[in-house]
Amino acid sequence: MKIILDHIMPIPLASVQHNSESIWGSFVEINPGEKILLNASSGKGKSTFTLTTVGLRNDYTGEIRYDEQTIREFTPKDWATIRREKITVVFQDLQLFPNLTVGENLLLKNSLHPVYSELEIRKLLERLDIDSKWDQQCALLSMGQQQRVAIIRAMCQPFELAILDEPFSHLDTENAKRALALIQDRCNEQGAGFVLTTLGETYNFTFDKELKL
Numbered sequence: 776m777k778i779i780l781d782h783i784m785p786i787p788l789a790s791v792q793h794n795s796e797s798i799w800g801s802f803v804e805i806n807p808g809e810k811i812l813l814n815a816s817s818g819k820g821k822s823t824f825t826l827t828t829v830g831l832r833n834d835y836t837g838e839i840r841y842d843e844q845t846i847r848e849f850t851p852k853d854w855a856t857i858r859r860e861k862i863t864v865v866f867q868d869l870q871l872f873p874n875l876t877v878g879e880n881l882l883l884k885n886s887l888h889p890v891y892s893e894l895e896i897r898k899l900l901e902r903l904d905i906d907s908k909w910d911q912q913c914a915l916l917s918m919g920q921q922q923r924v925a926i927i928r929a930m931c932q933p934f935e936l937a938i939l940d941e942p943f944s945h946l947d948t949e950n951a952k953r954a955l956a957l958i959q960d961r962c963n964e965q966g967a968g969f970v971l972t973t974l975g976e977t978y979n980f981t982f983d984k985e986l987k988l
Contacts, residue, residue, distance in 0.1 A: 776842055776861055776935045778805040778828065783837035785823045796987045798824070800837075803986065807935065809968040810959075814975055815988035821972040822867050824988065825940045829862055830854055859888050863934040865942040869925040873914035877905070877924050880913055885931040899927045902957055903950070918945040926954050930961045937962065937969040943978070951978050 780803040793799045798813075799820065805811065815821050826832040828839060830846050839846045841857070849857070858864075871880050881896050891899070900906040903923040913921060922945050929937060937958065943951035955971075955978050962969055971982075 776807060778936065779803070779838075779840040779843075780805075780828070781838040781840065783827065783835050783839060785820060785827060785832070786834045786836065788820050788823065789836075791819075793819075794987070798986050798988060805936065805968070805970065807968060808962075808966055809983045810962070810980075811968065811970045812977060812980075812982040812985045813970050813972045813988065814985055815972070816974065819988035821988065822940055824972065825864060825866065825938050828938060829858065829864055860933050861935050863929040863932055863937045865922075865925050865929045865937070865939045867940040867944075869921050871913045871921060871925055871928070874912060876910050876912055877916070878909040880924060881928055881931055884928045888932050890933060891931055896927070896931065899930065899957065900924075903927065903953055919947075919950065922946060923950070923954060926958065930957065933965065935965070935967050937967065939969055939971045941972055941974070943973075943976075948978075951976075955980055 780798060782800055782802060784800050788799060813821065813824065823832065827835055830849065833847070875883070877900070882893065885891055885896060897906055897909065900909065903926070905920050905923050908916060908920060913924060916924065922942055926942055939958070943954060946954065958969060
């Protein structure tokens, strides 16, 4: 799936000075399978990009198209299918269910479009060194542990694009590298791409291209 941002300008950011390299107000293509770094300082609209691109904010000028169809035409049923099968997101505020356990959060997401067995999900937790937290309520985890759960949850569905909004902000370098390797492996399995928003850290990963806000 190709996503086109055709001179998008979020209305709350219209009065902000954007440099010539910014995606805001420009024509940008996100092509199938691309691994993209979206680099910006705080307040430039990384979360706005995420929410706007997946149809959760509509306060913008310009046009966003998925495979040439403008997203303003999508029905709630269209969006339900897209978010279940086409796009997965790690939100900056994570959006875990705090009173459910790690296992319950992951199994609930996986049940919407099963791609893993429970054993396979547990092995993903093991890769990120949080397998001991299966029965722990998410509200009682550290922010770094919650980020790792949110990353794994986002992988528990089929997708063509993952949008990852500062998913490693509470992780040390080694845990961030492990998480990025897991994301890369899952994307490669499906021929999917991802957009990783960051304050500038590349995590020693070779991206296909870098965009800026």
